[in-house]
Amino acid sequence: QSALTQPPSVSGAPGQRVTISCTGSSSNTGAGYDVHWYQQLPGAVPKLLIYGNNNRPSGVPDRFSGSKSGTSASLAITGLQAEDEADYYCQSYDTSLSGVAFGGGTKLTVL
Amino acid sequence: QVQLQESGPGLVKASQTLSLTCTVSGGSISSGDYYWGWIRQPAGKGLEWIGRFYTSGSAKYSPSLKSRVTISVDTSKNQFSLKLSSVTAADTAVYYCRAYSSRWYPDYWGQGTLVTVSS
Numbered sequence: 001q002s003a004l005t006q007p008p009s010v011s012g013a014p015g016q017r018v019t020i021s022c023t024g025s026s027s028n029t030g031a032g033y034d035v036h037w038y039q040q041l042p043g044a045v046p047k048l049l050i051y052g053n054n055n056r057p058s059g060v061p062d063r064f065s066g067s068k069s070g071t072s073a074s075l076a077i078t079g080l081q082a083e084d085e086a087d088y089y090c091q092s093y094d095t096s097l098s099g100v101a102f103g104g105g106t107k108l109t110v111l
Numbered sequence: 112q113v114q115l116q117e118s119g120p121g122l123v124k125a126s127q128t129l130s131l132t133c134t135v136s137g138g139s140i141s142s143g144d145y146y147w148g149w150i151r152q153p154a155g156k157g158l159e160w161i162g163r164f165y166t167s168g169s170a171k172y173s174p175s176l177k178s179r180v181t182i183s184v185d186t187s188k189n190q191f192s193l194k195l196s197s198v199t200a201a202d203t204a205v206y207y208c209r210a211y212s213s214r215w216y217p218d219y220w221g222q223g224t225l226v227t228v229s230s
Binding site: 036038045048051057089091096097100101102103104105 | 148157158159160162163171172173174207214215216217218220221222223
């Protein structure tokens with residue numbers, strides 16, 4: 001059981017907006033630790049998509065955005081494209097682990 | 112730009128020790144610029160944190176693996192290693208080595224290496 005909870009799947013049509021939630025607890029997100037998001041395309045290495053709750057690494061389109069409030073965080077993708085079909089993971093630091101916690105992952109399907 | 116490359120046996124017998132090495136280029140393990148660690152991912156499943164170390168201080172490990180895992184470093188070769196003892200089929204996964212800054216960006220991953228535990 002993951003310390004961070006994500007929905008197993010979300011879907012949307014091309015051009016639409018989807019959000020993926022990530023819910024933690026007082027030992028991770030609720031303790032003020034940042035949330036980071038990763039995109040894993042089929043057969044590929046996870047790629048950092050959002051760091052520090054709402055920052056995009058160089059090269060990540062501004063269609064991707066992140067937010068965090070309290071124990072929850074969200075990843076929003078606007079103008080959905082077929083190439084966005086992938087697994088998405090949130091990550092934070094967890095004091096009970098004294099290390100990194102990942103969400104279970106969310107599979108995004110573009111209809 | 113830091114580059115990481117995992118190496119090691121792709122097949123390990125159950126009850127034996129899994130040993131992998133991550134070779135770092137484009138940056139120095141002893142520079143203090145990054146945290147260095149290991150992540151694994153069983154086929155069709157999510158990411159699992161194994162552990163990490165920094166240039167100063169001791170390594171930190173996942174509580175679920177702590178009794179079986181050791182991460183060590185060879186600064187002369189700019190490599191770090193993972194040892195996981197008493198493996199079972201549940202340890203079959205793609206293993207990634209990783210480097211990340213204190214702000215989590217940049218965050219570098221190796222290409223991953225599949226390790227299969229056979230009975």
